[in-house]
Amino acid sequence: MSSSPVERVGQLAGARDVTAAEAALDRLLAGCPTPSRRSPRQREAVAAARGRARDLKDAFLRTSVDQLYDELTDGHRRFLRLDDLCAAAATAVPGLVPTPARSDAELLRPPAEKEGLDVDQSILVSHVLRSDRAGPHLLAAMRRPTRRAGDLLPELLRTGAVELRSVRVEVRDGAAHLTMRRADCLNAEDNEQVEDMETAVDLALLAPPVRVGVLRGGVMTHPRYAGRRVFSAGINLKSLHAGRISYLGFLLRRELGYLAKIVHGLTGGGDDAWDGGAVQKPWIAAVDTFAIGGGAQILLACDRVIAERGAFFSLPAAQEGIIPGAGNLRLGRVAGGRLSRQIVLVGRRVTTDEPAAGLLFDEVVPADGMDAAIVREVTRMDSPAVVANRRMLNLAEEPQALFRLYLAEFAVQQARRLYSGDVLDKVTRFSTGPLAGAPAR
Template identity: 60%
Template sequence: MAVSFEDVTGELSTARKALLTGAEEAEEVLAALPGPADRTPAQREAAAAAKNTARQVRARFLAAHADAVYDELTEGRTRRPRLAELADAAAVAFPGLAPTAEQMAVERGRPQENKEGREIDQGLLFSRLLESPVAGPHLMDSMLLPTPRALAALTEFRRTGLADLGSVRVERRGTAAYLTMCRTDSLNAEDNRQVDDMETAVDLALLDPAVGVGVLRGGEMAHPRYRGRRVFSAGINLKALHAGDISLVDFLLRRELGYIAKLSRGLMVDHAGAWHSPTVVKPWVAAVDSFAIGGGAQLLLVFDRVIAASDAYLSLPAAQEGIIPGVSNFRLQQSAGARISRQIVLWGRRIWATEPDARLFVDEVVDTADMDRAVATAAERLDSAAVVTNRRMLRLSEEPPEALRAYLAQFAMQQALRLYSEDVIGKVTRFSRRD
């Protein structure tokens, strides 16, 4: 290796050159090998060794220069780029630090098992930025800004009270915004598109001053097994994951730092009370029909009132899928404690709405026929200024920002590694063939 670790931890201009040299050495090894799907075991070992060495260089560079990197990318924290923009900008401003747009375009055209795993380098970048007490809070707050798509749709939504975003519909009824997940063919299994639609929908509900409370529910399905029935969520779309269409940045990280963070922490936007409360916060109701699996169950942990149909269940099949269930490992401790958290995450325990332990996650269980009434009652009762203020204080107690940031920093790295682990790739490949 031509690069010494001392070079990448020293003065920034010298470190930049060393960073690039380390990345180029790895790329030379990869370029001399067949594509990932065609490599022999020995060639796979050579590729892994080259990547590992380059990642050690990147890790040491970021350990010494993460704040300098972030300051340059954000012009001294005067700009607030989102995750995807930051990743692209880092690749340009600090060659060798993150995969280029061209490299990521090649990756996107491949099934998961045939990729080089360049998202691991993006995970490393965001892990180190989130770890920083300077860059991390700024980045998390930046992701609470409304999306350009939501701002463009806001005027029409305020006029009509309706927005059809594709996989999510938003309808204002009185002072409540009803968000309906409507991926009818996939049981509301999430992919990149639905994360974008969900964040836009959450933004609209939080931006509209006529909305006092938000409601999330699944729509009626076209899937043969559940045709005509409402379903909350089947979790991550495993077909999309096998096809290589689940993005670390645009799905797994954006989901946690974007719309779920906004459900929990609110929307950072200029408003009359910004001098004392910089985010616009509103209470949220979740209505669970049929089931909330994986990512669907994760969502329930940030809602203020969860109403479930009596035949519904929730589960977090993280061990079966092999990936990390978002921030659930952090939030479950608050809801259920360590023992039940392990039963759900590590053992795959399913919790039915009617069993006693369900009360740790669900506030009210009603017959399917009574769901509409129960949801409307909850929305009316939570639409209160006092609820908003107390909700804000409860959230601060439940999720201290620094503790959440520390978790997310580890999550960015560990989830990226999980995406490219042999067991996850094997599981999603078998799932795709079976289905």
């Protein structure tokens, strides 16, 4: 009788050592108070046990990541997204990564009471992405259309619009207009908005009548910008401070999901087709007021960027203590190394009225000229030759192997940053005001 995938994975060298080390850590944690109440001796003991367990996980994955991934995906016949992959790995090798229930419980705890389970997930994700065999398959899995988008597609084709809580999708004259509309927080992103954005991007790429995608912020209700459009204030700092930004569901899903789909398109049944397979379309970003942090990262994924006069671009991740996703990879390509360091490391803003703006914005127009400028850009981008050439430009500028290895390192470094004391100190400054992600940063 043939053994099951779980049994085969359990027989891999080092798997039982991982499970035993994590069980020993759990026994130690059971006898300790919550993280913030532990004595220095207890903290040292937990850190030592956790370090031993993680060293064993790393050693196991160095030798067995391809076999593990093959078993979990049935020889690459199953396309598992990150959350499903981690859930399957938690069952196959108990203790390798936290179970979904344990991760969900961790997300509800304040930062000072978290155990840092994201770091364990990062070890697995990083090894999978570094693998020349498993990594490309995971990228393809994350760029397949979501089930939610497939369910909503008939409504979009029938009515020409879909209303999500965070994003409105409307199809007009061959263009899908995606309007971000978290009016209360200046489109500062949280887990929900990332899910809505991926659904919206999927819809634009799936809908046959759509030939161009347009991203723009909606009209705000916050007193400081009431009645004005705002593109995005980046990550929701209140959610980050509260520990409610999910590592898998936000920080990694955002990069491997909707942003990767904007740049590299949707994968699916024709992935191995001789003509390229992935569904790609040109993308335009229309920037009103500002694009901060994650908003600036969106611009770097788009083909054309229009900005209203007086708008600015800012990527202050180093000031927040975290890493701006693939922003470091993409910003250097368009702005050069020196300007990139000024923007990322010391928080330089680039406004539309300075010479450097030409590196980040393709066209600057008066506020009352934005609508007409969008129409002009859609017309320019609405061409099969544009689609083919953007594919080749992105292949040259961001080959999948480079993107994959960058994300493998990002997965580990971002997880470590989340639990650094300076991150918690910095986001605290923004947790007491009425606005998460305020541009005053």
